[in-house]
Amino acid sequence: MTSIKQLPYEEYFLAGNGSCPGCGLTIGLRNVLKALGKEVYMIVPASCSSVVQSPFPNSSATVPLLNTPFAASAAVASGMVRALKLLNKEGVVMVWAGDGGTFDIGFATLSGAAERNENILYICYDNEAYMNTGGHRSGATPLASLTGTTPTGKKENKKNLPFIMASHKIPYIATGSIAFITDLYDKINKAKNIEGFKYIQFYSPCTPGWLLPTEKSIEVSKLAVQTGLYPLFEIENGIFKISPPSKPYLKKEKRKPLEEYFKLQGRYKHLTSEDIEKIEKLVDELNEDYANLDGKKVF
Numbered sequence: 001m002t003s004i005k006q007l008p009y010e011e012y013f014l015a016g017n018g019s020c021p022g023c024g025l026t027i028g029l030r031n032v033l034k035a036l037g038k039e040v041y042m043i044v045p046a047s048c049s050s051v052v053q054s055p056f057p058n059s060s061a062t063v064p065l066l067n068t069p070f071a072a073s074a075a076v077a078s079g080m081v082r083a084l085k086l087l088n089k090e091g092v093v094m095v096w097a098g099d100g101g102t103f104d105i106g107f108a109t110l111s112g113a114a115e116r117n118e119n120i121l122y123i124c125y126d127n128e129a130y131m132n133t134g135g136h137r138s139g140a141t142p143l144a145s146l147t148g149t150t151p152t153g154k155k156e157n158k159k160n161l162p163f164i165m166a167s168h169k170i171p172y173i174a175t176g177s178i179a180f181i182t183d184l185y186d187k188i189n190k191a192k193n194i195e196g197f198k199y200i201q202f203y204s205p206c207t208p209g210w211l212l213p214t215e216k217s218i219e220v221s222k223l224a225v226q227t228g229l230y231p232l233f234e235i236e237n238g239i240f241k242i243s244p245p246s247k248p249y250l251k252k253e254k255r256k257p258l259e260e261y262f263k264l265q266g267r268y269k270h271l272t273s274e275d276i277e278k279i280e281k282l283v284d285e286l287n288e289d290y291a292n293l294d295g296k297k298v299f
């Protein structure tokens, strides 16, 4: 595994961009681009990312980048792959999309491109709501979370999108976290050399949207893994494998109490002990399932 000291010094996503302090997407993008280098063509659907990187004169991405309508990114990326082939150009075509643009609005084009096994690296930074337009709930918002459209807490569970992508039988799927940046960096490095459709989703705090103090982004991301709420894993050619940062937390006795995670964030301030018990049961079931699947073929 790469160590922090081994990460390249080159910066492809620059400081002075328009993000809020503590924003997970900028920490993620900075390091993802370190793994990909200059030879990348970025496709960005409507999202905080569009706003963070684009406004002149503070444009902050140093790689070619196309902003697209919300639902179109995987279709645009499919066209981009063909255009590069015709022009005889090398490079990774990467979609960089939020959870709303991935789990919900962009899902039709995402599913189509995955089913065609297009040679695309699709990355979803998962801040668990439509943050750019006021933080309303998405298919990625977790059970009980407060959002602009769930003022008493979301009643439904988060979609398990990595497993929905697994049903497309694509060659590579992974989850990541900004708190384990070298794990994410290694996954991107691996994915960029795989031919076909790659889907990577990473946990990406939104400080205003989660009512999270700006300096707590990494702490909350670590706790998401240590509580078993956001397990890190890969599905490579159908084989499911829990990633090293998550491995210890498959065991219930090793997991940190959910209260530690919830108390950092205003979006969970209303939770009762019964709510937490209910969520704990879901976390237990999820981790039990993943422990049983570890090392096994899932498709």
Ligand SMILES: Cc1ncc(C[n+]2csc(CCOP(=O)(O)OP(=O)(O)O)c2C)c(N)n1
Pocket (backbone or CB within 6 Å): 046, 047, 048, 049, 070, 071, 097, 098, 099, 100, 101, 102, 127, 129, 130, 131, 132, 133, 138
């Ligand atoms: C078709 C369409 N509907 C709605 C919008 C307004 N809109 C722009 S960004 C956004 C939120 C995007 O949420 P997500 O994909 O999760 O990215 P985030 O803002 O959280 O980074 C919305 C609703 C739009 N641009 N186009």
Ligand code: SF4
Pocket (backbone or CB within 6 Å): 018, 019, 020, 021, 022, 023, 024, 025, 048, 052, 127, 131, 132, 205, 206, 207, 208, 209
């Ligand atoms: S609103 Fe959230 S996702 Fe958007 S730039 Fe700010 S911290 Fe990042």
Ligand SMILES: [Mg+2]
Pocket (backbone or CB within 6 Å): 098, 099, 100, 126, 127, 128, 129, 130, 131
């Ligand atoms: Mg979002």
